[in-house]
Amino acid sequence: MRRTRRRGGAILFDLYETLVPDRPQAHRDEVSRRMATALGVDPERFAALFRGTLPARMRGEFGNLDETIRTLAYRLGGEPTEAAVRFAEVTRMRFCRDLLWPRPGVLAVLDGLRARGHALALVSNCSVETVTLWRGQPLASRFEVAAFSCLLGAVKPDPVMYLKVCSDLGVAPEECVFVGDGHGGELTGAAALGMRVIRTVEYADSDPGWTGETVRRLGDLPGLLAA
Incomplete structure (x- = not known):
């Protein structure tokens, strides 16, 4: 793995129900x-x-x-x-x-994290439509790398999903923070690799049994990381 020291460390984000809300x-x-x-x-x-x-x-x-x-x-x-x-x-x-169109404030949070020196990556369980549309969406330019399950043939919490972006960024898993709503065991999957894990419940509380760090809104994430 190519190792690159990052001033703010790397943050891996889930997509649906974390950065954008899903539909019923x-x-x-x-x-x-x-x-x-x-x-x-x-x-x-x-x-x-x-x-x-x-x-x-x-x-x-x-x-x-x-x-x-x-x-x-x-x-x-x-x-x-x-x-x-x-x-x-x-x-x-x-x-x-x-x-895929983010609500107001999401881009500002991501831009603020990047300004602090964080490398941002996306780790998404999704079908091919998301990949087809991704590059044309405003979220895409905020991320250095992205791992899509439909391209890798694996879904979270398979370690392949997380390790792909770690390899692309040149960082070890224990240098990363994973942020997600918790659907499908993604939080425990990230924690098992040694990542710091933060659950967000702004759009969905998909892992109510999670006892680790939690933010109510994505806008609260920068403050938690700074603290």
Whole structure:
């Protein structure tokens, strides 16, 4: 591993429910039903299938979004046209683009941490849509490196996710802070590698059994780190 001394150390952030809020499952299902209507398959079955294949999609098992949509439609007996697939793809991407837009203040927190000398990295369990949209979003420029589960074929708390960004930054895990809402055991996964772990509950309290450091708002993070 290439080792680089960082004045402020490295901070690894989760994405959804940490930097940006997710949407209720009912909202997600409605998007899936609109996709299904265009594809000519049963809306409820497609919504259930899209929801049920999230773990596989987060590991990138279906390829890009076009391939994912076709595969799932075929499983339900559909034979969508190119135009239908394109409509479904645009519908999904619009939803995901809205998800990735940060609320006021988030960018200021990240910029402040960078100004203090912290190297910032993203570690996200996500499907391919996030990767496709990422570079065009305002959050992207704040991070030196990013690890996406659908590209690595692994999801947090798999050590592969955390160690990828540590390697890219040239830092050891024990030199890092991990910040996340705690979904899927990501906090304990980071702690097991020797990272300092801080839970944020601004958008979701996904690990209520966590007894370690916690911030109510992301805006409280700089003060905790400084202290």
